[in-house]
Amino acid sequence: MAHFLGLGLTHYPLLAGTDEHMASLLRWTLTDPDIPESAKEPSNWPELMRREWGADKGVTAAGRHRKTLVDNLARCRAALDEFDPDVVVVWGDDQYENFREEIIPPFCVLAYDDLEVEPFELMNERGSPNAWGLPDDTTITVHGSADKGRWLTNELIDRGFDMAYSYRKRENSAFPHAIVNTQLFLDYPDGGAAFPYPLLPITVNCYGPHVIARRGGLVTFAQARGERLDPVGPSPARCFALGRAVAQAFTGTDLRVALVASSSWSHAFLVDKTWRLTPDTESDRRLYGLLKDGDWDSWQATPTADLLESGQQELLNWFCMTGAAAELGLELTWSDMVVTDVFNSNKCFAIYQEGETK
Numbered sequence: 001m002a003h004f005l006g007l008g009l010t011h012y013p014l015l016a017g018t019d020e021h022m023a024s025l026l027r028w029t030l031t032d033p034d035i036p037e038s039a040k041e042p043s044n045w046p047e048l049m050r051r052e053w054g055a056d057k058g059v060t061a062a063g064r065h066r067k068t069l070v071d072n073l074a075r076c077r078a079a080l081d082e083f084d085p086d087v088v089v090v091w092g093d094d095q096y097e098n099f100r101e102e103i104i105p106p107f108c109v110l111a112y113d114d115l116e117v118e119p120f121e122l123m124n125e126r127g128s129p130n131a132w133g134l135p136d137d138t139t140i141t142v143h144g145s146a147d148k149g150r151w152l153t154n155e156l157i158d159r160g161f162d163m164a165y166s167y168r169k170r171e172n173s174a175f176p177h178a179i180v181n182t183q184l185f186l187d188y189p190d191g192g193a194a195f196p197y198p199l200l201p202i203t204v205n206c207y208g209p210h211v212i213a214r215r216g217g218l219v220t221f222a223q224a225r226g227e228r229l230d231p232v233g234p235s236p237a238r239c240f241a242l243g244r245a246v247a248q249a250f251t252g253t254d255l256r257v258a259l260v261a262s263s264s265w266s267h268a269f270l271v272d273k274t275w276r277l278t279p280d281t282e283s284d285r286r287l288y289g290l291l292k293d294g295d296w297d298s299w300q301a302t303p304t305a306d307l308l309e310s311g312q313q314e315l316l317n318w319f320c321m322t323g324a325a326a327e328l329g330l331e332l333t334w335s336d337m338v339v340t341d342v343f344n345s346n347k348c349f350a351i352y353q354e355g356e357t358k
Contacts, residue, residue: 001254002250002251002252002254002256002257003255003257004250004256004330004354005079005083005085005256005330005351005353005354006259006260006350006351006353007076007079007258007260007261007321007351008318008335008348008349008350009072009076009185009261009262010069010185010263010264010345010348011092011178011262012069012181012343012345012347013122013177013181014343014344015066015069015131016120016123016130016131016185017123017128017130018129019059019062019066020059020062020128021123021126021127022058022062022065022343023053023057023059023342024126025218025268026058026268026277026343027057028218029268029276030277032220032221032222032276033220033222034220035276035277039277045341046278046341048340048341049277049341049342052065052340052342058342061343062343065340065343066131068338069185069338069347072336072338072347072349073185073186073188075351076349076351077186077187077188079351079353080197080258083256083258084256085256085257085258086257087197087198087200087255087256087257088198088199088200088257088258088260089200089201089202089258090178090179090182090199090201090202090260090262091204091239091260091262091316091317091318091320091321092176092178092179092201092204092262092263092317093178093203093204093206093207093263093313093314093316093317094178094203094205094206094211095176095207095211095216096211096214096215096216096217097170097173097176097177098166098169098176098203099203099205099211100170100173103164104211104212104230105164106164106233107161107163107202107204107234107242108163108166108203109149109164109165109200109201110144110149110166110169110179110200110203111144111145111146111148111165111166111167112145112149112166112168112169113144114142114143114144115141115142115144115169115175116139116140116141116142117139117140117141117180118137118138118139118174118175119138119140119181119192120134120136121174122174122177124136130191132191138191140180140184140191141193142175142180142183142199143195143197143198143199144199144200145199145200148198148200150165152249152250155245155249156242156245156249159245160245161245176201176203178203178262178263178314178317179201179203180192181262182260182262183195204234204239204316204317205233205234206263206314207233208230208231208232208304208308209230209231209232210313211230213228213230214227221272221276233304233313234316235304236299236302236307236315236319237319239317239320239323240300240320240323240326241323242320243259243319243320243321243323243324243326243327244324244327246320246323246324247259247324247325247327247328248327251328259321259324259325261317261318261320261322261350262317263316263317263318264314264344264347265279265284265287265312265314265315265318265337265347265348266280266284266310266312266346267345268341268344268345269311269344270308271309271311273309277341279340279341279344279345280309280312281341281346283306283310283312284310284312284346285337287299287302287312287315288335288337288348291318291322291332291335291350292335294326294332296322299319299322300323302319318348321352325352328354329354329355330354330355331354332352333352334349335349335350335351336348336349
Protein backbone atom coordinates (compact mmCIF):
# COMPACT_ATOMS: atom_id res chain seq x y z
CA MET A 1 0.00 0.00 0.00
CA ALA A 2 1.41 3.38 -1.01
CA HIS A 3 1.75 6.27 1.43
CA PHE A 4 2.07 9.96 0.64
CA LEU A 5 3.32 13.28 1.99
CA GLY A 6 2.83 16.65 0.31
CA LEU A 7 5.18 19.61 0.76
CA GLY A 8 5.19 23.15 -0.60
CA LEU A 9 8.28 25.32 -0.32
CA THR A 10 10.40 27.96 -2.01
CA HIS A 11 13.52 27.59 -4.15
CA TYR A 12 14.27 31.35 -3.89
CA PRO A 13 17.76 31.60 -5.46
CA LEU A 14 18.90 34.57 -3.38
CA LEU A 15 18.58 32.50 -0.20
CA ALA A 16 21.68 30.68 -1.45
CA GLY A 17 23.60 33.97 -1.41
CA THR A 18 24.63 36.31 1.38
CA ASP A 19 22.45 38.87 3.13
CA GLU A 20 24.27 41.69 1.35
CA HIS A 21 22.93 40.40 -2.00
CA MET A 22 19.42 39.33 -1.05
CA ALA A 23 17.79 42.60 -2.21
CA SER A 24 19.85 42.76 -5.40
CA LEU A 25 16.87 42.25 -7.73
CA LEU A 26 15.15 45.33 -6.31
CA ARG A 27 18.37 47.33 -6.52
CA TRP A 28 18.69 46.35 -10.19
CA THR A 29 15.05 47.23 -10.89
CA LEU A 30 15.52 50.68 -9.38
CA THR A 31 18.07 51.44 -12.13
CA ASP A 32 15.43 51.07 -14.88
CA PRO A 33 15.02 54.54 -16.43
CA ASP A 34 11.44 53.75 -17.53
CA ILE A 35 10.19 53.46 -13.96
CA PRO A 36 8.88 56.83 -12.70
CA GLU A 37 11.09 58.51 -10.14
CA SER A 38 8.08 58.86 -7.83
CA ALA A 39 7.71 55.06 -7.76
CA LYS A 40 11.40 54.70 -6.88
CA GLU A 41 11.23 57.16 -4.01
CA PRO A 42 11.26 55.24 -0.68
CA SER A 43 9.06 57.84 1.02
CA ASN A 44 6.27 56.78 -1.36
CA TRP A 45 6.67 53.06 -0.66
CA PRO A 46 4.37 50.94 1.54
CA GLU A 47 5.26 50.80 5.21
CA LEU A 48 6.53 47.20 5.03
CA MET A 49 8.78 48.04 2.11
CA ARG A 50 10.26 51.08 3.87
CA ARG A 51 10.87 49.04 7.00
CA GLU A 52 12.60 46.21 5.13
CA TRP A 53 14.70 48.63 3.04
CA GLY A 54 15.81 50.51 6.15
CA ALA A 55 19.04 52.47 6.19
CA ASP A 56 21.13 49.70 4.60
CA LYS A 57 19.01 48.83 1.53
CA GLY A 58 17.66 45.61 2.94
CA VAL A 59 20.78 43.99 4.45
CA THR A 60 19.52 43.86 8.05
CA ALA A 61 16.05 42.74 7.02
CA ALA A 62 17.62 40.01 4.87
CA GLY A 63 18.90 38.28 8.00
CA ARG A 64 15.39 38.19 9.46
CA HIS A 65 13.92 37.00 6.16
CA ARG A 66 16.53 34.25 5.95
CA LYS A 67 15.79 33.01 9.47
CA THR A 68 12.07 32.75 8.77
CA LEU A 69 12.64 30.86 5.52
CA VAL A 70 15.22 28.51 7.02
CA ASP A 71 12.98 27.77 10.02
CA ASN A 72 10.08 26.89 7.70
CA LEU A 73 12.33 24.76 5.50
CA ALA A 74 13.53 22.91 8.61
CA ARG A 75 9.91 22.17 9.49
CA CYS A 76 9.36 20.72 6.01
CA ARG A 77 12.56 18.65 6.32
CA ALA A 78 11.49 17.30 9.70
CA ALA A 79 8.19 16.13 8.17
CA LEU A 80 10.12 14.56 5.29
CA ASP A 81 12.49 12.70 7.62
CA GLU A 82 9.61 11.45 9.76
CA PHE A 83 7.89 10.20 6.59
CA ASP A 84 11.11 8.58 5.27
CA PRO A 85 10.25 8.52 1.55
CA ASP A 86 11.38 6.03 -1.06
CA VAL A 87 11.21 8.78 -3.69
CA VAL A 88 10.64 12.55 -3.73
CA VAL A 89 8.66 13.81 -6.72
CA VAL A 90 9.47 17.50 -7.29
CA TRP A 91 7.54 19.84 -9.58
CA GLY A 92 9.77 22.76 -10.52
CA ASP A 93 9.96 25.30 -13.34
CA ASP A 94 12.61 25.17 -16.04
CA GLN A 95 13.99 28.64 -16.75
CA TYR A 96 15.94 28.25 -19.99
CA GLU A 97 17.93 25.36 -18.55
CA ASN A 98 16.81 22.17 -20.31
CA PHE A 99 13.91 23.94 -22.05
CA ARG A 100 15.42 25.92 -24.91
CA GLU A 101 14.78 26.83 -28.53
CA GLU A 102 15.01 23.23 -29.75
CA ILE A 103 11.92 22.13 -27.81
CA ILE A 104 9.63 23.46 -25.07
CA PRO A 105 7.34 20.78 -23.64
CA PRO A 106 4.63 21.69 -21.12
CA PHE A 107 5.98 19.03 -18.72
CA CYS A 108 9.03 16.76 -18.67
CA VAL A 109 9.92 13.83 -16.42
CA LEU A 110 13.65 13.87 -15.67
CA ALA A 111 14.45 10.16 -15.57
CA TYR A 112 18.03 10.71 -14.39
CA ASP A 113 20.54 8.60 -12.56
CA ASP A 114 22.66 10.22 -9.84
CA LEU A 115 24.26 13.49 -10.96
CA GLU A 116 27.01 15.73 -9.67
CA VAL A 117 25.57 19.24 -9.73
CA GLU A 118 27.01 22.68 -8.97
CA PRO A 119 24.44 24.32 -6.68
CA PHE A 120 25.97 27.82 -6.71
CA GLU A 121 26.03 28.53 -10.46
CA LEU A 122 23.32 31.18 -10.25
CA MET A 123 24.96 32.98 -7.34
CA ASN A 124 28.31 32.90 -9.14
CA GLU A 125 26.69 34.54 -12.17
CA ARG A 126 25.25 37.25 -9.93
CA GLY A 127 28.57 37.92 -8.24
CA SER A 128 27.37 36.79 -4.83
CA PRO A 129 29.30 34.52 -2.48
CA ASN A 130 27.22 31.56 -1.35
CA ALA A 131 25.71 31.62 2.12
CA TRP A 132 27.82 28.66 3.28
CA GLY A 133 31.19 30.16 2.36
CA LEU A 134 31.97 27.12 0.19
CA PRO A 135 34.11 27.18 -2.97
CA ASP A 136 32.26 28.45 -6.03
CA ASP A 137 32.77 25.14 -7.85
CA THR A 138 31.39 22.99 -5.02
CA THR A 139 29.35 20.01 -6.24
CA ILE A 140 26.67 17.93 -4.55
CA THR A 141 25.18 14.60 -5.54
CA VAL A 142 21.55 14.72 -6.62
CA HIS A 143 20.29 11.15 -6.29
CA GLY A 144 18.10 10.23 -9.24
CA SER A 145 15.25 7.83 -9.93
CA ALA A 146 15.78 6.79 -13.55
CA ASP A 147 13.76 3.57 -13.45
CA LYS A 148 10.86 5.16 -11.60
CA GLY A 149 10.98 8.04 -14.07
CA ARG A 150 10.59 5.66 -17.04
CA TRP A 151 7.77 3.85 -15.26
CA LEU A 152 5.96 7.07 -14.32
CA THR A 153 6.19 8.38 -17.88
CA ASN A 154 4.45 5.24 -19.15
CA GLU A 155 1.79 5.57 -16.47
CA LEU A 156 1.10 9.19 -17.35
CA ILE A 157 0.87 8.47 -21.06
CA ASP A 158 -1.64 5.73 -20.26
CA ARG A 159 -3.64 8.35 -18.34
CA GLY A 160 -3.83 10.78 -21.25
CA PHE A 161 -0.73 12.93 -20.69
CA ASP A 162 1.61 12.90 -23.70
CA MET A 163 4.54 13.27 -21.35
CA ALA A 164 7.98 14.40 -22.45
CA TYR A 165 10.93 12.77 -20.74
CA SER A 166 14.67 13.28 -20.50
CA TYR A 167 17.52 10.89 -19.71
CA ARG A 168 20.31 13.46 -19.70
CA LYS A 169 20.65 17.13 -18.77
CA ARG A 170 21.56 19.60 -21.47
CA GLU A 171 25.30 19.96 -22.02
CA ASN A 172 26.89 23.26 -20.96
CA SER A 173 23.73 24.37 -19.19
CA ALA A 174 22.89 24.67 -15.52
CA PHE A 175 20.85 21.93 -13.89
CA PRO A 176 17.31 23.29 -13.30
CA HIS A 177 17.71 25.43 -10.20
CA ALA A 178 14.14 24.77 -9.04
CA ILE A 179 15.20 21.16 -8.52
CA VAL A 180 18.71 21.54 -7.13
CA ASN A 181 17.60 24.34 -4.79
CA THR A 182 14.90 22.06 -3.41
CA GLN A 183 17.63 19.70 -2.26
CA LEU A 184 19.90 22.56 -1.22
CA PHE A 185 17.27 24.20 0.98
CA LEU A 186 15.75 21.04 2.45
CA ASP A 187 19.30 20.19 3.50
CA TYR A 188 20.19 23.77 4.43
CA PRO A 189 22.63 23.12 7.32
CA ASP A 190 24.78 20.88 5.09
CA GLY A 191 24.49 22.91 1.89
CA GLY A 192 22.63 20.08 0.16
CA ALA A 193 25.48 17.60 0.49
CA ALA A 194 23.83 15.24 2.99
CA PHE A 195 20.40 14.87 1.38
CA PRO A 196 19.77 11.09 1.21
CA TYR A 197 16.53 10.80 -0.73
CA PRO A 198 16.24 10.16 -4.50
CA LEU A 199 14.54 12.88 -6.52
CA LEU A 200 12.13 12.35 -9.40
CA PRO A 201 11.75 15.80 -10.98
CA ILE A 202 8.91 16.85 -13.26
CA THR A 203 9.84 20.17 -14.82
CA VAL A 204 7.06 22.53 -15.86
CA ASN A 205 6.98 25.27 -18.50
CA CYS A 206 5.82 27.88 -16.01
CA TYR A 207 7.19 30.86 -17.91
CA GLY A 208 5.23 30.29 -21.13
CA PRO A 209 5.28 33.63 -23.01
CA HIS A 210 8.73 34.50 -21.65
CA VAL A 211 10.52 31.14 -21.50
CA ILE A 212 12.56 31.89 -24.64
CA ALA A 213 11.88 35.60 -24.94
CA ARG A 214 13.75 36.33 -21.68
CA ARG A 215 16.00 33.26 -21.56
CA GLY A 216 15.61 32.88 -17.82
CA GLY A 217 16.83 36.43 -17.20
CA LEU A 218 15.56 39.90 -16.41
CA VAL A 219 14.56 42.64 -18.83
CA THR A 220 13.92 46.34 -18.49
CA PHE A 221 10.61 47.88 -19.54
CA ALA A 222 12.29 49.12 -22.73
CA GLN A 223 13.58 45.65 -23.58
CA ALA A 224 10.16 44.13 -22.91
CA ARG A 225 8.50 46.41 -25.45
CA GLY A 226 10.37 44.67 -28.26
CA GLU A 227 9.72 41.11 -27.09
CA ARG A 228 8.46 38.39 -29.40
CA LEU A 229 6.35 36.41 -26.98
CA ASP A 230 6.21 32.63 -26.87
CA PRO A 231 3.06 30.49 -26.55
CA VAL A 232 1.53 30.11 -23.09
CA GLY A 233 2.42 27.25 -20.80
CA PRO A 234 0.03 24.68 -19.33
CA SER A 235 -3.03 26.01 -17.51
CA PRO A 236 -3.57 25.73 -13.75
CA ALA A 237 -6.35 23.19 -14.41
CA ARG A 238 -4.04 21.05 -16.56
CA CYS A 239 -1.34 21.14 -13.90
CA PHE A 240 -3.88 20.15 -11.25
CA ALA A 241 -4.96 17.25 -13.46
CA LEU A 242 -1.33 16.16 -13.87
CA GLY A 243 -0.94 16.06 -10.10
CA ARG A 244 -4.01 13.85 -9.88
CA ALA A 245 -2.58 11.51 -12.54
CA VAL A 246 0.76 11.22 -10.74
CA ALA A 247 -1.06 10.36 -7.51
CA GLN A 248 -3.17 7.75 -9.27
CA ALA A 249 -0.07 6.14 -10.75
CA PHE A 250 1.69 5.76 -7.42
CA THR A 251 -1.43 4.60 -5.57
CA GLY A 252 -1.01 1.13 -7.01
CA THR A 253 2.51 0.73 -5.60
CA ASP A 254 3.88 0.01 -2.14
CA LEU A 255 6.13 3.10 -2.19
CA ARG A 256 6.37 5.98 0.25
CA VAL A 257 6.11 9.03 -2.00
CA ALA A 258 6.79 12.65 -1.10
CA LEU A 259 5.16 15.15 -3.49
CA VAL A 260 6.84 18.57 -3.54
CA ALA A 261 5.88 21.91 -5.10
CA SER A 262 9.01 24.04 -5.45
CA SER A 263 8.47 27.77 -6.03
CA SER A 264 7.83 31.15 -4.53
CA TRP A 265 4.55 32.87 -5.38
CA SER A 266 4.19 36.37 -6.91
CA HIS A 267 7.54 37.59 -8.27
CA ALA A 268 8.03 41.35 -8.24
CA PHE A 269 10.15 41.42 -11.41
CA LEU A 270 7.16 40.01 -13.33
CA VAL A 271 4.47 42.39 -12.00
CA ASP A 272 4.26 45.33 -14.39
CA LYS A 273 1.36 46.96 -12.50
CA THR A 274 3.62 47.50 -9.46
CA TRP A 275 6.47 48.74 -11.69
CA ARG A 276 8.18 45.40 -10.87
CA LEU A 277 9.08 46.76 -7.44
CA THR A 278 6.82 44.59 -5.25
CA PRO A 279 4.95 41.30 -5.53
CA ASP A 280 1.17 41.24 -5.99
CA THR A 281 0.51 40.40 -2.38
CA GLU A 282 -3.24 40.95 -2.61
CA SER A 283 -3.54 38.24 -5.26
CA ASP A 284 -1.24 35.92 -3.30
CA ARG A 285 -3.39 36.32 -0.20
CA ARG A 286 -6.53 35.48 -2.16
CA LEU A 287 -5.00 32.29 -3.56
CA TYR A 288 -3.53 31.38 -0.19
CA GLY A 289 -7.03 31.60 1.25
CA LEU A 290 -8.28 29.13 -1.37
CA LEU A 291 -5.35 26.84 -0.57
CA LYS A 292 -6.04 26.86 3.17
CA ASP A 293 -9.76 26.29 2.61
CA GLY A 294 -9.13 23.45 0.15
CA ASP A 295 -11.44 25.19 -2.34
CA TRP A 296 -10.01 23.23 -5.25
CA ASP A 297 -12.74 24.19 -7.72
CA SER A 298 -11.96 27.89 -7.38
CA TRP A 299 -8.23 27.24 -7.02
CA GLN A 300 -7.78 25.31 -10.27
CA ALA A 301 -10.16 27.60 -12.16
CA THR A 302 -7.59 30.41 -11.86
CA PRO A 303 -7.05 31.77 -15.40
CA THR A 304 -3.54 31.71 -16.85
CA ALA A 305 -3.93 35.42 -17.62
CA ASP A 306 -4.37 36.16 -13.91
CA LEU A 307 -1.13 34.34 -13.04
CA LEU A 308 0.76 36.26 -15.73
CA GLU A 309 -0.61 39.61 -14.57
CA SER A 310 0.35 38.92 -10.96
CA GLY A 311 3.79 37.39 -11.56
CA GLN A 312 2.60 34.04 -10.24
CA GLN A 313 3.86 31.87 -13.10
CA GLU A 314 5.74 29.50 -10.83
CA LEU A 315 2.55 28.71 -8.91
CA LEU A 316 1.90 26.13 -11.63
CA ASN A 317 4.20 23.86 -9.60
CA TRP A 318 1.81 24.23 -6.65
CA PHE A 319 -1.19 23.45 -8.84
CA CYS A 320 0.49 20.14 -9.69
CA MET A 321 1.20 19.21 -6.08
CA THR A 322 -2.24 20.22 -4.83
CA GLY A 323 -3.85 18.16 -7.58
CA ALA A 324 -2.09 15.15 -6.09
CA ALA A 325 -3.08 16.16 -2.56
CA ALA A 326 -6.72 16.54 -3.61
CA GLU A 327 -6.72 13.16 -5.37
CA LEU A 328 -5.29 11.45 -2.31
CA GLY A 329 -7.37 13.30 0.28
CA LEU A 330 -4.29 14.59 2.06
CA GLU A 331 -4.91 17.05 4.90
CA LEU A 332 -3.22 20.44 5.19
CA THR A 333 -1.65 20.15 8.64
CA TRP A 334 0.51 23.29 8.54
CA SER A 335 1.18 26.25 6.26
CA ASP A 336 2.73 29.68 6.34
CA MET A 337 2.86 32.63 3.96
CA VAL A 338 5.94 34.84 4.31
CA VAL A 339 5.17 38.28 2.91
CA THR A 340 7.86 40.68 1.69
CA ASP A 341 8.10 43.77 -0.48
CA VAL A 342 11.88 44.02 -0.82
CA PHE A 343 12.94 40.39 -1.34
CA ASN A 344 11.26 39.88 -4.73
CA SER A 345 8.67 37.22 -3.89
CA ASN A 346 6.23 36.07 -1.25
CA LYS A 347 7.08 32.56 -0.08
CA CYS A 348 4.57 29.93 0.96
CA PHE A 349 5.16 26.68 2.81
CA ALA A 350 2.79 23.77 3.35
CA ILE A 351 2.67 20.24 4.73
CA TYR A 352 -0.02 17.81 3.57
CA GLN A 353 -0.33 14.51 5.42
CA GLU A 354 -2.49 11.42 5.37
CA GLY A 355 -5.37 11.27 7.82
CA GLU A 356 -5.60 8.63 10.52
CA THR A 357 -7.75 6.39 8.28
CA LYS A 358 -4.83 6.03 5.85
